[in-house]
Amino acid sequence: MKALMSFLFCACFLLLHGQTDANFIRKIYDEALTNQVAYENLRYLCKEIGPRLSGSKEANEAISWGETCLNGMNLDTVWKQEIKVTNWKRYRRAIVSMDINNTKHSIKGMALGGSIGTEGNTINAPIIEVESMDDLDSMSANEIKGKIVFINKPMDPKYIRTFKAYGACFMQRYKGASAIAQKGGVGLWLRSLSLWDDHEPHTGSMKYEDGIDKIPALAIGTSTADSLHELLKQNSIKGNMQLFCGPQADTISYNVIGEIRGREFPNEYIVIGGHLDSWDAGEGAHDDGAGIVQSMEVLRLFKSLNYTPKRSIRVILFMNEENGNAGGIAYAKRAKALNEVHLAGLESDRGGFTPQGFTYESKQNIVYDFSSWVELLKPYQINFIKKGYSGVDIHPLIDQGPLLFGYEPDSQRYFDYHHSDKDVFESVHPRELTLGAAAMTTLIYLIDKYGLSGQSN
Amino acid sequence: MKALMSFLFCACFLLLHGQTDANFIRKIYDEALTNQVAYENLRYLCKEIGPRLSGSKEANEAISWGETCLNGMNLDTVWKQEIKVTNWKRYRRAIVSMDINNTKHSIKGMALGGSIGTEGNTINAPIIEVESMDDLDSMSANEIKGKIVFINKPMDPKYIRTFKAYGACFMQRYKGASAIAQKGGVGLWLRSLSLWDDHEPHTGSMKYEDGIDKIPALAIGTSTADSLHELLKQNSIKGNMQLFCGPQADTISYNVIGEIRGREFPNEYIVIGGHLDSWDAGEGAHDDGAGIVQSMEVLRLFKSLNYTPKRSIRVILFMNEENGNAGGIAYAKRAKALNEVHLAGLESDRGGFTPQGFTYESKQNIVYDFSSWVELLKPYQINFIKKGYSGVDIHPLIDQGPLLFGYEPDSQRYFDYHHSDKDVFESVHPRELTLGAAAMTTLIYLIDKYGLSGQSN
Numbered sequence: 001m002k003a004l005m006s007f008l009f010c011a012c013f014l015l016l017h018g019q020t021d022a023n024f025i026r027k028i029y030d031e032a033l034t035n036q037v038a039y040e041n042l043r044y045l046c047k048e049i050g051p052r053l054s055g056s057k058e059a060n061e062a063i064s065w066g067e068t069c070l071n072g073m074n075l076d077t078v079w080k081q082e083i084k085v086t087n088w089k090r091y092r093r094a095i096v097s098m099d100i101n102n103t104k105h106s107i108k109g110m111a112l113g114g115s116i117g118t119e120g121n122t123i124n125a126p127i128i129e130v131e132s133m134d135d136l137d138s139m140s141a142n143e144i145k146g147k148i149v150f151i152n153k154p155m156d157p158k159y160i161r162t163f164k165a166y167g168a169c170f171m172q173r174y175k176g177a178s179a180i181a182q183k184g185g186v187g188l189w190l191r192s193l194s195l196w197d198d199h200e201p202h203t204g205s206m207k208y209e210d211g212i213d214k215i216p217a218l219a220i221g222t223s224t225a226d227s228l229h230e231l232l233k234q235n236s237i238k239g240n241m242q243l244f245c246g247p248q249a250d251t252i253s254y255n256v257i258g259e260i261r262g263r264e265f266p267n268e269y270i271v272i273g274g275h276l277d278s279w280d281a282g283e284g285a286h287d288d289g290a291g292i293v294q295s296m297e298v299l300r301l302f303k304s305l306n307y308t309p310k311r312s313i314r315v316i317l318f319m320n321e322e323n324g325n326a327g328g329i330a331y332a333k334r335a336k337a338l339n340e341v342h343l344a345g346l347e348s349d350r351g352g353f354t355p356q357g358f359t360y361e362s363k364q365n366i367v368y369d370f371s372s373w374v375e376l377l378k379p380y381q382i383n384f385i386k387k388g389y390s391g392v393d394i395h396p397l398i399d400q401g402p403l404l405f406g407y408e409p410d411s412q413r414y415f416d417y418h419h420s421d422k423d424v425f426e427s428v429h430p431r432e433l434t435l436g437a438a439a440m441t442t443l444i445y446l447i448d449k450y451g452l453s454g455q456s457n
Numbered sequence: 458m459k460a461l462m463s464f465l466f467c468a469c470f471l472l473l474h475g476q477t478d479a480n481f482i483r484k485i486y487d488e489a490l491t492n493q494v495a496y497e498n499l500r501y502l503c504k505e506i507g508p509r510l511s512g513s514k515e516a517n518e519a520i521s522w523g524e525t526c527l528n529g530m531n532l533d534t535v536w537k538q539e540i541k542v543t544n545w546k547r548y549r550r551a552i553v554s555m556d557i558n559n560t561k562h563s564i565k566g567m568a569l570g571g572s573i574g575t576e577g578n579t580i581n582a583p584i585i586e587v588e589s590m591d592d593l594d595s596m597s598a599n600e601i602k603g604k605i606v607f608i609n610k611p612m613d614p615k616y617i618r619t620f621k622a623y624g625a626c627f628m629q630r631y632k633g634a635s636a637i638a639q640k641g642g643v644g645l646w647l648r649s650l651s652l653w654d655d656h657e658p659h660t661g662s663m664k665y666e667d668g669i670d671k672i673p674a675l676a677i678g679t680s681t682a683d684s685l686h687e688l689l690k691q692n693s694i695k696g697n698m699q700l701f702c703g704p705q706a707d708t709i710s711y712n713v714i715g716e717i718r719g720r721e722f723p724n725e726y727i728v729i730g731g732h733l734d735s736w737d738a739g740e741g742a743h744d745d746g747a748g749i750v751q752s753m754e755v756l757r758l759f760k761s762l763n764y765t766p767k768r769s770i771r772v773i774l775f776m777n778e779e780n781g782n783a784g785g786i787a788y789a790k791r792a793k794a795l796n797e798v799h800l801a802g803l804e805s806d807r808g809g810f811t812p813q814g815f816t817y818e819s820k821q822n823i824v825y826d827f828s829s830w831v832e833l834l835k836p837y838q839i840n841f842i843k844k845g846y847s848g849v850d851i852h853p854l855i856d857q858g859p860l861l862f863g864y865e866p867d868s869q870r871y872f873d874y875h876h877s878d879k880d881v882f883e884s885v886h887p888r889e890l891t892l893g894a895a896a897m898t899t900l901i902y903l904i905d906k907y908g909l910s911g912q913s914n
Contacts, residue, residue, distance in 0.1 A: 033614045157490045160837055160892070195888065354811065354867045356838070380617055381813070381867070383840040410811045410838070410867070412888040431652065431869040435617070 055087035070258035145184030275321035282423030290352030347391025359388025512544030602641030732778035739880030747809030804848025816845025
């Protein structure tokens with residue numbers, strides 16, 4: 001009966017609103033696909049500014065660029081929200097090698113984000129391989145003491161959504177160093193969190209536990225890890241690692257925010273965003289230049305189609321998602337302090353790939369029936385709006401009651417590039433990126449026009 | 458009420474069969490994603506054999522390779538079906554240039570498949586641009602006579618499915634030369650059928666109309682076309698074209714066929730295939746090496762999971778899809794002559810990209826309700842089984858009554874590579890390719906297990 005009711009509701013909705021909406025949605029896609037503005041913005045962000053780690057000169061340039069872009073869009077307000085961000089720096093790339101039978105073999109390694117450096121020294125120690133964090137936990141301090149520990153758990157290729165495979169390995173990067181140090185180990189070599197076979201290291205955040213010695217931590221490519229695994233079967237191998245990086249004093253940075261004031265409910269906010277910062281490898285193209293230019297494209301499309309929203313729509317270029325999330329936390333804090341009512345949020349931070357759908361979450365944990373909206377979006381390759389995570393930047397808003405959406409593109413290629421030198425502009429396809437921006441615009445249009453009451457079931 | 462009935466049928470189906478099927482389908486994906494056999498087969502086909510135009514030495518090598526692969530799979534029968542194929546050859550790449558203000562500018566051009574050569578001569582003639590075939594039709598013979606006609610209609614980026622944009626431009630490639638020759642034109646320069654901006658020409662089939670002079674025809678890259686368009690606004694330009702290609706006498710070639718005999722209905726056939734031939738540019742990776750290795754993977758997965766089908770399952774590596782379809786036509790003819798009952802066919806010839814769904818067609822034009830199957834496939838990114846075209850190779854079977862399916866991956870990147878030097882192994886992603894193979898295997902498993910009665914509504 002529920003299916004029948006849902007079908008009838010859906011049929012009525014489409015009958016009443018469908019054609020107008022379908023026409024407007026078609027216009028959104030026509031404009032986006034014809035003019036490719038998001039793609040050209042991404043080219044600038046990646047090629048003219050490049051990677052933009054929180055606190056870096058490039059992050060400041062990206063903030064200025066973001067402000068200029070938004071100022072050029074004839075919005076009602078553009079401003080910067082000051083925040084204090086983590087300021088970890090990599091001065092130069094790591095020098096890493098292995099001693100096998102008295103011969104030194106250089107390999108490619110990259111310090112994890114947040115790792116201490118080696119203070120001009122080289123850590124030289126025997127390498128011991130562990131299969132996983134559980135494996136490490138089960139080993140004695142005697143086995144680990146004085147060693148570089150090589151954590152070699154690969155991402156599981158059997159997951160269809162690669163983010164699940166990433167999630168299952170994330171902790172070895174985030175907490176591996178302290179788990180090793182606790183048993184007297186002197187360094188971490190991590191198999192990169194990627195499903196692609198090559199020698200590219202993938203960096204990413206890590207955290208030292210309070211009260212445990214800090215040891216340097218780096219990632220090696222998946223193929224390097226496979227070679228090392230084979231070599232360790234036959235040889236005792238010593239690792240050499242020199243890392244040139246370390247934490248600096250926190251520094252001032254900014255979220256960049258642009259707003260179109262709502263004509264009917266100006267005090268009801270819908271926010272759209274991605275994060276402007278990136279790791280310092282590659283160009284931060286998929287992570288998350290794509291989300292930034294897609295979010296800006298939503299407002300550009302509204303403007304170019306003369307859509308005047310009922311609610312106030314804000315685009316937020318968040319800062320510091322990669323190593324602290326200061327931007328996301330500060331924005332939510334500000335919203336609460338000002339008693340701003342946030343109806344909904346939407347984040348794009350899963351890459352600029354071909355569209356699949358949207359996921360949503362809320363504090364109330366409500367299941368909504370978005371089938372009529374999905375019907376409108378199906379011709380554009382959006383097949384679901386279902387429960388799931390939204391995004392790191394907007395998630396801190398959740399306690400204030402909004403429904404928070406995450407844009408979900410196809411994930412097959414994401415971890416080939418993620419946090420590595422391969423995450424460059426050329427890895428993003430213009431049509432895939434643009435279809436995402438148009439899908440996001442469509443969802444925001446529907447939320448703005450119909451609100452979110454009447455959707456739950 | 459139809460929706461409710463459909464829902465109830467779907468619910469009952471899933472309750473009765475769902476768990477067993479879901480488990481088996483999970484095994485299909487686990488095996489496919491873990492071992493990546495299709496991808497390694499594609500590497501061999503592309504890198505060791507390369508492009509394989511009908512009648513070429515490489516096509517013969519591909520036939521031997523296909524036979525060896527199938528022979529290694531412990532099937533019940535493997536055989537070759539002899540066919541006679543078109544035998545057009547390109548001896549070397551075209552030499553193309555433009556004379557602008559007495560200066561010669563070389564450009565990249567590639568003869569269309571089937572074009573005559575220039576017999577050691579250079580065609581030198583003024584270039585006239587037309588926007589489309591309609592534009593050409595409306596022009597007088599006086600305007601066209603003695604000219605090289607540059608057809609510059611771009612594929613429309615507004616189509617979501619890029620095959621529609623291709624379809625809307627196909628005729629200018631296929632019939633452009635004769636339309637020009639009919640008005641006295643001496644050559645065709647075609648804007649490549651691609652949505653990507655670069656200087657790569659994309660070849661493809663063309664046909665000369667009987668009774669009209671044959672003139673040479675080539676493609677130029679989309680960016681070259683854009684430049685030429687701009688230049689023609691200010692300048693009179695002459696084109697120079699030398700094409701080294703032409704038709705040969707038809708030759709003998711083969712479809713390669715492998716079969717697992719059905720244990721319950723051995724005389725009921727389900728066929729799966731792609732085409733082994735390709736154009737002579739690139740490596741025929743997406744078109745259609747992907748379809749070949751995916752089709753073979755279906756039988757390999759059945760074998761490795763010890764699935765013994767009820768019906769006879771055949772994989773067919775068709776020959777000559779690109780310029781004649783002799784393989785597809787001959788196979789259908791043979792099936793008819795032998796009174797073989799074909800229950801279903803499935804073709805993969807839309808690239809090795811991330812999955813979306815399946816389309817189907819039949820002579821009876823029946824609409825089926827595949828919702829219960831789609832539910833089983835949704836966790837694997839298959840969102841529809843709906844009416845639509847199947848594939849060029851299997852389509853000739855349609856009069857004999859089977860339901861014919863086409864595998865439909867995402868199309869956004871397909872025409873970036875199609876029929877060009879960019880269609881190489883590296884343009885195919887292992888996981889995207891493999892998810893397609895697993896989806897195809899799942900569909901064939903369901904057809905084999907449940908048949909196709911009971912699905913229509």
